[in-house]
Amino acid sequence: MDHLDQLFGTYAAVFAATIAGFILVVTALIASRLLAPFSVERNKGTSYECGMLPLRRAQTSIGMRYYLYAILFIIFDVEAVFIFPWALSYVEVGPMAYYEMLVFIGILAAGLAYAWKKGALKWQ
């Protein structure tokens, strides 16, 4: 029963807070739905574009440079997830862990340097 207790002790709390937040948001939205006026007028839904009629649909493609940043981000974020357990067990494992992490971070830094050299970080 121990692990069940622990599960309830921690994540029942998160679940309860999520539900409480959901109830608050939905209450606010429903209240505004009940209290706010509502009228049928098609042109009110025109999306805002400096007062002129919008030119075309806005849901177009996204610039390539954002994808480059996203790819780099994924690499570094996964790396962060790897380093956190290392940071916790580092003192027990001893100096060997330091050299291993040096190699790991070195490979990452080489990747960053390569992306930098290739111009992925340049905003043109």
Added chain:
Amino acid sequence: MSAALDPIRVRVRVTSPRLAVTLGIVLVLFGAASIGIAYVVVSGMLDGHWYDFRDLGLGMAHLREWLNEVNAGQPAALSAFLGDQWISYITGALLGATGILTFFGLLLLILVWVERRLIGRIQVRKGPNRVGPFGLLQPVADALKLIQKEVLIPIGADRFMFYLPPVLVFIPGLLVWAVVPWAPNMNYLDTNVGVIYLIAISSTATLAIFMAGWASNNHYALLGAMRTVAMMISYEIPLSLALLMVVLMTGSMQLSTIVQWQVDHHVWLGMLMPLALFTFFFSSTAELNRTPNDIAEAESEIVAGFHTEYSGMKFGLFYAVELGNAVAVGAFVAAFFLGGWSLFGLETWIPPYLIFAAKAFGGYFVLVWLRGTLPRFRLDQLMSFAWKYLIPISLLQVLLVAIEVTAMRYMHFPDFVELSLVGAANLAFTIFIVRAWATFLGYRPEREQVLKPTMAKQMGGLRAAEEMRTR
């Protein structure tokens, strides 16, 4: 008014005031119930003890024990399925959730006033001062106004995705408050992966923001969303690296343990690792989309960024979460870098949660101050700063901190000497690397030509100005 004067016929549906009254009564009942529960817990009516106001968490612990005793004879089938102490856990969770919700709601109401007054004072004007004494009722008026505004949905919007983001942004904003360590026993969720929980929960908002920008069918909204996502994911890495240094130094991801480490060693981590403190704070302003880094909703370029098309209560939710997250950043800076609820021994006399709140609001004040002072950075400058500057020097600093932790383990000097050495080494490294890396990136202040601002007429008109620019 005759119909001739009113050519645009609009069908308006306004609900009866009875609903508003009902809503008001529900809110009053909620408040009364919260106060009643707080009174019962604090006054110790449950088992005849008077609980010390210095530690609200103690009352909670006693309540749990009492519930466990009462429920010793609960049905075995349920306890086999849910664990032995499920009633006390669920009661505790519900009470805590109510507490967080009440605190968050009150906080948002107060912050609207505080922020506008402070910004007004910084910009040498008065700020809101009409509604109630000192304009204190302004947030209530704002909330009432927002709740009565019509929520528009743009033509061609993805309706389902347009409805979701206010909800998805608000819930993480509430959930990050769960791990805040207010006082020794007083935290809602004291999980041993607190730091990871924090990073995970706070990065959920990125998704909601992109959803909002995409679903709006508006060029400004999509541009704002792209910028926000690019900036938020870039600054998440320095943020994690700064937290990594904290974890490496304290050897724990539990927030209460991190604060306790600082109490035991009589030091603030911000003093030991100034680079981590700066990185965390600067990255947080990017995550919050606040002013040095508010290109996401730069009102002079792209109208309001990702929430251009949101009106009424939905806009209100975005706005509220932004304010609440600003104080949350203050709270986490206080917990990680400024010693949490401790104040060099004063915490035995002053309630620790008040010390913590003071530190958190101090951090929030710095954020407001930055907003009132600094201009906005350009997007490419911001991205370069994250990738070419903060990430490399943070990685180097992580390696240095790892060496220091090993050294502290194998040498047996007194605590004071060790920590002073570590602090001095980190400060020296910070000063060195900040200058050296800037030079490496090509920043040469001594070679810059200092151009005195001169009137274009004196210089000989636009042609001369152009000549000066290209020189």
